[in-house]
Amino acid sequence: MDIIDVTNPRRILAVSLADPDSTRHLTTVIKxxxxxxxxxxxxxxxxxxxxxxxxxxxxKAEVPIWIDLISSPSEWSSSFLSSEAKEVLEVLGGIVLVFSLPIEFQSDEGNRARELIQHVGKVIKDGLGGWSWDGVCLCLGVGEVDDVDDWEDCCSDSALEFVQVRRQSVLGRNEFGEKMGIPRVLEALEANDWSQASLDDLGSDFGYFEAELGIGQDKDTEEKGPDLDPETLGFGFDREDFAGLKQAILEAGQEPEEELPNGESSTSTTKVADEENLGDEDIQQIETMIAKLQVVRETAAGLPEEQRKRLAAKAVAEVMKDMH
Incomplete structure (x- = not known):
């Protein structure tokens, strides 16, 4: 299976406060x-x-990291939410915020860190779409604090995943078997979609899946759409499964089947035609598509549910678009 080369990938914006300690932590994290x-x-x-x-x-991808130091969180968020910064936000695929983890949550240092997190979160929520954005948002607290529950809640409120980075004691995984520290950061970045295609570029195919999943709808009124969870799509790599996979994906975007005069359904007729015309070039194309889908299926499990659904919808929509 060929490795997809992502050219001109989206960017990571890495930020911290402009004080010496925060800048040092940011430099170390990037290294x-x-x-x-x-x-x-x-x-x-x-x-x-x-x-x-x-x-x-x-x-594989060479992802540029843009580095910025923040003196005034409120001024920084205002500038990034201005019309002039729209093009910058459009090419972002990730935000990594690094801060020095205060010993006390309720302290002057804690207040300053929370202000930073809230204003970065304001840009994420108001400028990028919050948890529904198809990028990765990480908040790295560097320090040896044992109780970080308050920081996890604070970051979650700002659509950021909190990751503690310890220097004195490096733990590979937590009690739930999840990666921690820099390994978790790398895992999240590797799971992200770095291609430059915007949601608008996906056109009506994506719009269909987005509507079916209820993304962007009022939670009180949305209806459950088809199960497009990447964990349950069950993609396979056996050659005999390719024709069925192709037909299943095609049928996902079709109108309900209609009965033809001879008693056959419109979808069954299409299936026969597709099976007859499936050649080596088609199989190669589907192999590439499966690779894209497999990335989502195997790496999106650790993401928030709304972001996971959006990535699943986007992946399937891209496959449908390539098939037409």
């Missing part, structure tokens, strides 16, 4: 993620760029 230290732009780290090389079983 841990990429293997190299970021180079300063002139006299400051702000405005510089660094690359993160991602290579998985299914794709």
């Amino acid at each position: 841990d993620l990429t293997g190299t230290l970021p180079e300063q732009a002139s006299t400051s780290l702000a405005g510089s760029s660094h690359n993160l090389s991602i290579k998985t079983t299914y794709y």
Whole structure:
């Protein structure tokens, strides 16, 4: 199976407060993620760029990391929510916020950290769509604090996943078997979709699945749509399954079957035609499509439900679009 080469990927925006400790933590985190230290732009780290090389079983990408230091969280969020910053937000695929984890949640340092998180969250929710955005939003608290429940809640309220990064004691996994620290950050970044295609580019095919899943609808009125959970789609790699997979995906976007004069249904007629015309080129195309779907199925399980559904809908819609 060929590895997909993601060219011109979306960007990561990595931010921290502009004080020396926060900047040091941000620099260290970027080195841990990429293997190299970021180079300063002139006299400051702000405005510089660094690359993160991602290579998985299914794709590879050189993802640019834009680095920014925040002096005033309120002014920063206002500038990123202005019309001038719209093009910047449109090319983002991830936000990584790094802060020094205060010992006390209710303290001057804690208040400043919460203000930072809330204003970064404001950009995520008002500018990107919050949890429904198809990007990854991580908040890295660097420190040895044992009780981080309040910080997890604070970050969740701002549509950010909290990840604690310890320096003195490195733990690979927590009691639930989940990765922690930098390994969890890398896992989340590898699970993300870095392609530049916007939601609007997916056209009516995506709109169909989005409507069926109830994404963007009022929760009191939405109806349950078809099960497009990537964990239950059951994609396979056996050659004899390719024709069935192709037909199943095609039928997902069709109107309900109509009975023809000879007693056959419109979908059964289409199925026969598709099976007869399925050649080596079709199989190769479907193999590539399955690779895309498999990425979502195997990596999206740790994401929030709304984001997971959106990625599943987007992946299936892209497959449908390629098939037509």
